[in-house]
Amino acid sequence: MAEKNRQWCLKRRVEASELIGAQNFEFIETDIPAPADGQVLVRTLVLGTSPAQRGYVSDGRSMHEKLAVGAVMRGRGVAVVVESKHAAFKPGDVLTASVGWQDYSVHTPTESNMSIFNIAKITNATKPLSLHIGLLGGAGATAYFGLLDVGQAKAGDTVVVSAAAGGIGSLAGQIAKLNGCRVIGICGSDAKAQWITRDLKMDGAINYKTENVEARLKELCPQGVKVFFDNVGGAVLEAVLNNLATRARIAICGFISTDYAIGQQSGLANYGNLVRNRARIEGFYIFDYIPRFAESEAKLRAWYEAGQISSCEDFDDGLERMPDTLASLFKGTNQGVKMNRVAPDP
Amino acid sequence: MAEKNRQWCLKRRVEASELIGAQNFEFIETDIPAPADGQVLVRTLVLGTSPAQRGYVSDGRSMHEKLAVGAVMRGRGVAVVVESKHAAFKPGDVLTASVGWQDYSVHTPTESNMSIFNIAKITNATKPLSLHIGLLGGAGATAYFGLLDVGQAKAGDTVVVSAAAGGIGSLAGQIAKLNGCRVIGICGSDAKAQWITRDLKMDGAINYKTENVEARLKELCPQGVKVFFDNVGGAVLEAVLNNLATRARIAICGFISTDYAIGQQSGLANYGNLVRNRARIEGFYIFDYIPRFAESEAKLRAWYEAGQISSCEDFDDGLERMPDTLASLFKGTNQGVKMNRVAPDP
Missing domain, CATH: 3.90.180.10 (Medium-chain alcohol dehydrogenases, catalytic domain)
Incomplete structure (x- = not known):
């Protein structure tokens, strides 16, 4: 060498x-x-x-x-x-x-x-x-446990995923579909919107750069958002808080929109909606799920080998x-x- | 007549x-x-x-x-x-x-x-x-289920209650003590602080009008706040978010400090701590607990008749x-x- x-x-x-x-x-x-x-x-x-x-x-x-x-x-x-x-x-x-x-x-x-x-x-x-560091590694496990364990997504739930064309979001949206949920993805371009709906089979997409997220959520989720898998935080999270279903669950995976922003954050002014809708926000940390990784890996591998999930x-x-x-x-x-x-x- | x-x-x-x-x-x-x-x-x-x-x-x-x-x-x-x-x-x-x-x-x-x-x-x-409309009614049930069911308070937990001298807070703090928790109450006067520590046996009190809540929480809860029963919201909730223990639970009962305030709310700028601490905020609504009221009433009545809780x-x-x-x-x-x-x- x-x-x-x-x-x-x-x-x-x-x-x-x-x-x-x-x-x-x-x-x-x-x-x-x-x-x-x-x-x-x-x-x-x-x-x-x-x-x-x-x-x-x-x-x-x-x-x-x-x-x-x-x-x-x-x-x-x-x-x-x-x-x-x-x-x-x-x-x-x-x-x-x-x-x-x-x-x-x-x-x-x-x-x-x-x-x-x-x-x-x-x-x-x-x-x-x-x-092994994507779908079958940390990204897949984060999407899997964040959606199903923290978010408690179940068949029939309306699930919204932010950064839905991103690494974890693209997997979370597909896992939600495989679990019988209706999935709306929020992303940052029309090309991504087309990709997540056409290729990843999500039911709808919102381009947060060109559309009013709150108004579009109201249209696309008339019964409210039951589970929100959030990678973004900030204004998108506020928009979802204004469209919650009763007993909604928000799994906070990350907050890339605000964590690195400058100055005082405006934060969640409308967190009172958590009470009005008896809803929950929960942060999670994938390292806590290490003892259960075999479970997510087995599921994700089976879906992958059956051609049901794209990596x-x-x-x-x-x-x-x-x-x-x-x-x-x-x-x-x-x-x-x-x-x-x-x-x-x- | x-x-x-x-x-x-x-x-x-x-x-x-x-x-x-x-x-x-x-x-x-x-x-x-x-x-x-x-x-x-x-x-x-x-x-x-x-x-x-x-x-x-x-x-x-x-x-x-x-x-x-x-x-x-x-x-x-x-x-x-x-x-x-x-x-x-x-x-x-x-x-x-x-x-x-x-x-x-x-x-x-x-x-x-x-x-x-x-x-x-x-x-x-x-x-x-x-x-029957206080301890054995809605106030007692709200304190009981909010603390034990939503907040999942357990023996040994450090519990913080806001509006701790108020109707529901004064009961939540006592119920936490009866369940083996260490309880810090936040209230708005020295007289109330004395009352909740001396008469209601809470372990500590913070006068939010004269003390720095965040700094005092750091002193009084060196291991962080495990359960927060919040009646207040706003700045007090922010202070608690900066003092969370890992896997903390925040039960939002109300937000009297902000719900009736004028203009744009500043909101929770530091909700990212929910991820850093894998913590949860959950709103609840006591009407959802009607099917379980007999449970809270029986417990509260027994404590009251044994002289263990003040109404x-x-x-x-x-x-x-x-x-x-x-x-x-x-x-x-x-x-x-x-x-x-x-x-x-x-």
Whole structure:
């Protein structure tokens, strides 16, 4: 391996209202690390993205540990073992891990960190391998448990999904359909609206950039919104609060519209509708569902293998593009689970 | 009965920022009505109050039917039968009903309207009879189900109650103590703070008028707030959202601080903490719990008869004071369940 290891390292924390991008990172080359006893050297194949990654490198409040300036940017991905000094792994094995924004990384699998959100060997290696951090990984589990467990969506319910063309939203909308719900997706372009209704079979779409969301919800959900799977927050959440059905459930997955906005937020002025409609807003955190991941993975795999669900992947190609890949989440230009193809599947 | 029937009738709807009061009503005298076959004539003994009553006579949004101008003001109370043309009632029987703000009223008990929130005969007539619209009526049930069912308060939980010296809050705080919780009450005066800690045995109190609620919550609830029983909303709810424990539950009973305020509300800017803490806000409506009222009444009665809970009644005397009695809820001058003693218990 004469090759070098390319890495994106944190150069400067992202500022409150700044769109994260290449200016925050430095793209360097170092030597490929060597594994010690008990370690594996892996090569990154696919890197995933998450709005939470912005939290790692901002000064803002976050649920996650902050990344030090100079450190390799943190991120989960699919990787292949290229050299192993660990009994449970051999070259060619594939795994998901927090590999970081780099070509190569060394890991120390221990009994305690070999789990779905640490180092997880992929034993049922459905291809493309990107499925294992998308539909069959955190994105799928988030959509599944957020919709069915937190949102308690049931057949016949009118379900609204925001960022419905996004990674998690596109899966949540399809899972709702597979569970017998009527689904309205909110998204940011006519092309996305067409995609989620025609290809993903959602029952209706609202383009929040060109339409009055509150008025359109009133038209499309005349009985009110029973379950809202929210990735967005802010004005869209306010619009849904003004269109709640009795005993509605709102599962807050994220709030990309407001969490990184500047200055004082206006917030939910109309939360009183929660009382008028005996409704609920609940935030959730996918790590709490790790003990139940086998359940979501089995369901999602079965739907996928039966051709009933699309995995909705949106790829950029090349590690050098990774800052832009992450930035696309905040620009809303992605369609499906946004990932970066660092190297081809073996 | 040469006596007349005194009535408070709606003269003018209450305006958005107006404190409801005598200026909105007319106090008139009419003849005492005569019951027809199947009807009972009752005399009002006690009238209760609720913030919702303001909604009946405002132009604002309300869950309740609006009252016509000129009509007798609607309100629940305890009454005694003075004349009966109904087989199931005899003079001297006591009942709770929507008697309105008047001395005498005629009712038509039917099978379908003889229930806890329509015409309910008091068969276990613990005295004072006011208990049946306070501790053993809607106030007690609201505190009981809001805290234990919506809020899911359990032994060991740190519970915060807003308007903790108010009718429902004073009961919710005591019920939390009886269930093994640690209870911090938020209230509006040092006298109330002393009352809820010394007499009602809550573990701490915060005077929101003189103290920084958020900072004091941080001191008094170092592990965060696990359950919040909220009667107030607005800034107090924001302060609690900044002090949530993981998997916290917020039961919204009401929002007297904001529902009648003027202009655009600032709302919940920090609802993102619901995700960071995997927490829940849920609105509830006590009418949904009617099928379970026997459960709350039995528990509350047992605690009351064992001397373990105080009924916390705050009386005005005399029907002529009724507009002020209701206004006191919005001024926050009441301590306990605010009622008006229209006539002595028989």
